[in-house]
Amino acid sequence: MSHVESNDPADQTLLYCEKPEWQDVTPIPQYDGVNPIAPIFYTPEYKDATEYFRAVVEKDEISERVLQLTLDIIQMNPAHYSAWQYRYRTIIALKRPLEAELTLMDVLAIQFLKTYQVWHHRRLVLTALYESSTSDSASSPSSNAAGAAAAAKELAFITRALETDTKNYHTWSYRQWLLAFFDDEALWEGELPYVERLLEADVRNNSAWHHRFFVVFGRVRAKGEVDLEEVLKRELSYTKDQIAFAPNNPSAWNYLRGILERNKKPYSDLQTFVEPYTVPASSSTDEGIVDLDNPRPGPGAQLPCVAALEFLADIHEKAGGEQTKQAIEIWKSLANEHDTMRKKYWEFRVKEASA
Numbered sequence: 001m002s003h004v005e006s007n008d009p010a011d012q013t014l015l016y017c018e019k020p021e022w023q024d025v026t027p028i029p030q031y032d033g034v035n036p037i038a039p040i041f042y043t044p045e046y047k048d049a050t051e052y053f054r055a056v057v058e059k060d061e062i063s064e065r066v067l068q069l070t071l072d073i074i075q076m077n078p079a080h081y082s083a084w085q086y087r088y089r090t091i092i093a094l095k096r097p098l099e100a101e102l103t104l105m106d107v108l109a110i111q112f113l114k115t116y117q118v119w120h121h122r123r124l125v126l127t128a129l130y131e132s133s134t135s136d137s138a139s140s141p142s143s144n145a146a147g148a149a150a151a152a153k154e155l156a157f158i159t160r161a162l163e164t165d166t167k168n169y170h171t172w173s174y175r176q177w178l179l180a181f182f183d184d185e186a187l188w189e190g191e192l193p194y195v196e197r198l199l200e201a202d203v204r205n206n207s208a209w210h211h212r213f214f215v216v217f218g219r220v221r222a223k224g225e226v227d228l229e230e231v232l233k234r235e236l237s238y239t240k241d242q243i244a245f246a247p248n249n250p251s252a253w254n255y256l257r258g259i260l261e262r263n264k265k266p267y268s269d270l271q272t273f274v275e276p277y278t279v280p281a282s283s284s285t286d287e288g289i290v291d292l293d294n295p296r297p298g299p300g301a302q303l304p305c306v307a308a309l310e311f312l313a314d315i316h317e318k319a320g321g322e323q324t325k326q327a328i329e330i331w332k333s334l335a336n337e338h339d340t341m342r343k344k345y346w347e348f349r350v351k352e353a354s355a
Contacts, residue, residue, distance in 0.1 A: 015048040021065060027051035028058060046076045057086060062093045071104075078112035084121045091125070098129040106157060113165055119174045126154060127181070151182035159194070166198060167207045176214055183219075191215040203242055206251040213255060217262055228263065235259045237293075240273055244295035247277055253307035267315045274315070277301075277308030278330075306339045317353065328353055 016022050029051055032039050042050070049072050056066055070087035073080050091101055105122045112118045130147045158175045162168065179187055192215055198208040216235060236259065242252045260267060273294040281303045297303060309330050316327035328350050335346035 015045065016052045016069070017048055022052060025052055025055045025059075028054035030054075043076070046073070049073050049076065050080075053083060053086075057082070062090050064094065066090050067094075067096070074108070078108070078115040079117055081117055084117045088121060088124050092128060098125050101125050102129070109157075110161060110164060113161060113168055114170065116170050119170045123174065123177060126150065126178075147182060148184055148186070151178060151184050151187055154178055155187055155190075166202065166205055169207070172207050172211060176211070176218070179215075180218075188215070188219060199242065203246050204249050204251055206254075209251045209255045213258055213262075217259075232259060232263045232265070236270075240293075240295055243277070244298055247297050247301045247303065247305045247308070250307055253311065257311075267311060267318065271312070271315055274308050274311050277303060277305040278312050279304055304338060306334065309334055309338060313349075324353055 017027065027048070030047075049069060053069055053073055056069065067087060067090055070083045070090070073083040074087070077083075090096075091098070102122070102125055105118065105125065109118050109122060130150050155175070155178060158171060158178065161171050162175075165171070179191065192212070195208050195212045195215060198205055199212075202208070216231060236256075239252055239256045239259070243249065243256070246252070256270070257267075260269070276294075276296050281297070281301060297305075313327040313330040313334075316323040316330070331346045331349045331353075335343045335350070339346065
């Protein structure tokens with residue numbers, strides 16, 4: 001009868017040294033040196049389990065009971081990389097059902113959301129599962145029905161995980177890997193609307209802005225398949241609207257810089273848009289003006305906007321000549337009034353430009 005892993009705490013009350021099925025193994029204690037300065041005080045359960053894990057590794061044992069051992073260690077310390085790696089190796093060697101491992105990861109990934117190792121293990125399992133289902137190793141995982149179905153199911157799981165924490169780096173990295181690995185058109189088509197829903201809920205979600213850039217510019221497309229000028233026009237319009245809604249949102253300003261640099265467009269193209277954000281709200285002279293291409297700050301905006309001042313200074317610095325003096329004046333105002341937290345940085349910019 002095969003060993004079945006258990007998540008029931010009642011099944012884990014015994015230490016490994018007390019379990020009859022482990023009496024054939026001699027545990028290996030951790031070596032901390034002769035006189036350790038600051039020994040780590042592990043719990044008795046963790047110390048016991050890891051001592052048996054070292055013995056398993058030394059013997060190179062691949063067995064069903066190893067899977068329970070690694071699971072117990074992972075639940076006590078989800079960052080134990082060696083336990084994850086040995087677990088994956090054991091699963092593959094024993095030809096254990098990989099679907100069952102993914103189901104277990106559904107629980108552990110949410111439980112240990114911020115732990116990199118759980119996402120890496122999930123990636124390895126998913127790759128092994130659906131590459132093994134493709135007889136032609138040269139074809140992409142999305143070229144068969146199983147791959148496409150797996151990708152859609154996995155994307156749905158990631159969406160649920162992000163509902164728990166919309167800014168978790170590891171979850172976002174895994175989502176981007178999934179999109180690139182399966183490269184399924186249906187998956188990609190849903191990403192931009194998904195990101196826009198997230199930004200509508202929280203326009204300052206820097207992770208969502210980063211993912212938008214990945215979705216818009218990260219996928220390799222056939223030449224001529226996408227009109228990049230139209231894409232740039234759409235992205236500029238969207239970003240300007242978000243800045244008008246929340247002018248002091250650095251994520252949107254960083255995205256604006258990113259799309260200009262990605263498309264090799266000068267910052268000066270946006271000077272008309274930026275300037276209204278660089279003056280105090282009370283000094284604005286364009287009330288009542290409607291410019292759909294260059295939306296003005298919304299009512300109650302806190303102006304001048306630091307990011308807009310920095311953007312305008314960069315325009316002047318790039319132009320050079322007499323405009324360098326204008327950049328210096330803006331940096332001085334940032335150092336002494338508008339962004340004193342970064343005073344030393346702005347003083348550095350002034351010094352470099354004045355040299």
